[in-house]
Amino acid sequence: MAQDDETVELTPGTPEFEKMVFKLNQEVNAENLAILNYDGNELQQIEEGVYAQPAYVADDFNLFFIVTQLIEDDWIVAFSQATIENESDITDLSEPIPTGKGLNMLGNQSPDDANKLLQYFNTLSDANRGEWRLLQ
Incomplete structure (x- = not known):
């Protein structure tokens, strides 16, 4: 039986x-930015075509959403880890981390928060706002 490459079900953890990314079905702009809000936070444009918002912040581990065109013209929701100084100044973001890898990293820190984030992505997927893709 041939398997459809587009729909891949992989288990978190x-x-x-870790090779999965979440691809948005449309580009991000001022009109649709709010649909991606998570847990009371909203995306902020940090440079042209790059948006960020906190996904999980604790003393010893943090994860930020990074939304940008990472793969050709596809808008991807990835993660980044930040350097936080003076408790709230974000001074540096790491290279983008694939969505699945970020969720696995969070799962090692806080399984409940990782499940909450996974539900967020599933809600976006169910609303036809995006879909999981396997990195080639």
Whole structure:
């Protein structure tokens, strides 16, 4: 039986899941930015075509959403880790982390928060706002 390459079900927490990214079905702009708000936070444009918002922040671990065109013209929701100084000044963001890998990293820190984030992505997917894709 041939398998459809577009729909891939992978289990969070597995090494294979680390290769998954969440692709948005439309570009991000001022009109649709609010649909991506998470947990009371909203995306902020940090440079042209790059948006960020906190996903999880604790003393010893943090994860920020990074929304940008990472793969050709596709808008991807990835993660980044930030350097936070003086408790609230974000001074540096890491290279983008694939969505699945970020969720696995968070799962090691806080499984409940990782599940909450996974539900957020599933809600976006159910609303036809985006879909999971396997990085090639």
